[in-house]
Amino acid sequence: MVSDVDRYIAAGTRENTRRSYQSAVEHYEVTWGGFLPATSDAIARYLAAFAGKLSLNTLRLRLAALAQWHASQGFPDPTKSPQVKQVMKGIRAVHPQQEKQAEPLQLLALERCVRWLDGQLQEARAAGDAKRVLRCSRDKALILMGFWRAFRSDELTRLDVQFIQARRGEGMRIFLPWSKADRDNRGATYSAPALERLCPVDAYCDWLETAGIAHGPVFRGIDRWGRLGENPLHPYSVMHLLRDALQGAGLDGDAYSSHSLRRGFANWASQSGWDQKSLMTYVGWKDSKSALRYVDAQADFRLPAL
Template identity: 65%
Template sequence: MSELDRYLQAATRDNTRRSYRAAIEHFEVTWGGFLPATSDSVARYLVAYAGVLSINTLKLRLSALAQWHNSQGFADPTKAPMVRKVFKGIRALHPAQEKQAEPLQLQHLEQVVAWLELEIQSARAEQDRPRLLRATRDRALILLGFWRGFRSDELCRVQIEHVQARAGSGITLYLPRSKSDRENLGETYQTPALQRLCPVQAYVAWITEAALVRGPVFRGIDRWGHLSEEGLHANSVIALLRQVLERAGIPAEHYTSHSLRRGFASWAHQSGWDLKSLMSYVGWKDMKSAMRYVEASPFLGMTYLPDSAVVPPK
């Protein structure tokens, strides 16, 4: 790979690149289209999958086709008036409510952490090293993901070298890139220590137990308790979270890794955070995106709060 190709590749996120490759393959192989495409073939492709694929998936397919044509120096057929009109018609005839992850309610966060702590005690007493490591890791991942409002890919990319944690005080970590950091300037995040459900204490306990000094914070653990050198894959966080929730007695069918982010946003909104502070803390640039998280909260009427609550940033 040349230096030019390396920088061009770095300009696009890995997840986006994989999604685009899959979309192009679907157009060419599954549907039988040809590239470069015409506006007529793109319109017929949309019609073929209207009502079959979601609006968001069709939008992704159009973005992938546009990117392919632009990168290859061809005219973009997705911008043709006919394609735009067909897509508008599909949205009108196949409206679909956007599916959102179930927010992890605070009492469920407390329940799952309580179960994990019992699991840690039991594993330590039985000298079950693999079970001890997994429970300690999962507690840190869930608490940090909730109180920091992180996406799964952000959690999986946290590096020990970029984290400063002081027990009883707080944690500061740096992410070189994230979905909301469009310019790849890097973002620094902070979270205070709490008296209960503390992400700082959980992080320190995990790093200490696993004897980690560099590399990914959250990584795989095999059946013998050996830690992977690589970080967890973002797609594995859903299965991890659901498994822990189920074992803690919480039906987990509608939970995803996004449930941590949605849960924190809903809690913060009901705890009196103004939208500007919440957007700044979580990293939203667009108010419309933020409102999707806080407009329907399951926390109305709840009285439970940790002894030391997270406060909005100044």
């Protein structure tokens, strides 16, 4: 029987993190055949065995999982030894990897995407295609809220009607009980603007009215018969929904991911004159490094007239 202490300890760990760490430990024990608790030499040999086969980020995740396992079991952490650090440094030198970043969704691409979805909505209503009406209305709201609020895919899929107040022409307030950057589960409240066009508030209200949603998850799955589900979309679905909409609008959907919404807003805000502090406050970034990763540098190569 699970005790209250165990239940709260489990609740204090992100489900995705728990699954990732469990998978990493299984990879070390089962796939590689390692033993726990481990020595620093064993960890170093494990890293060397998969250098070049796994990405640097994956190897870092493996180390974090093994470090957490040793800490939780009361053993010394072998991943912090000089030997392991030197091996990781060598792997970075021998197997350099360029960090992949999603293509930012520019405002013109967003407009084309939404215009295409609006056209699909009109056609679906005229044809009495209730399934396509639901899909287009949902996807339009998800994309506009994702862009103007710079939400991650997991944040979009965890939005709940009870935590959102929206008024057409005024704006909306969104409460997230926790997020990736909110390690203490304190929750945070975000605002989103009401705009003359590409409005996330109108799109959200239209979606709730179309789907008849009064409580529970905002963005849900729709089955092949056009029935709206009770459970929220999976975070991985956001990328596919965005790509499908961009593809329909005649754009290269494969160039984008769910992070394109967040990067797109950050670049739009920077190009619109937002200072770094305002951008960080709006998005919820705690340090400048996070903000700089999402904003492309704007270099001016225009030459003065002779």
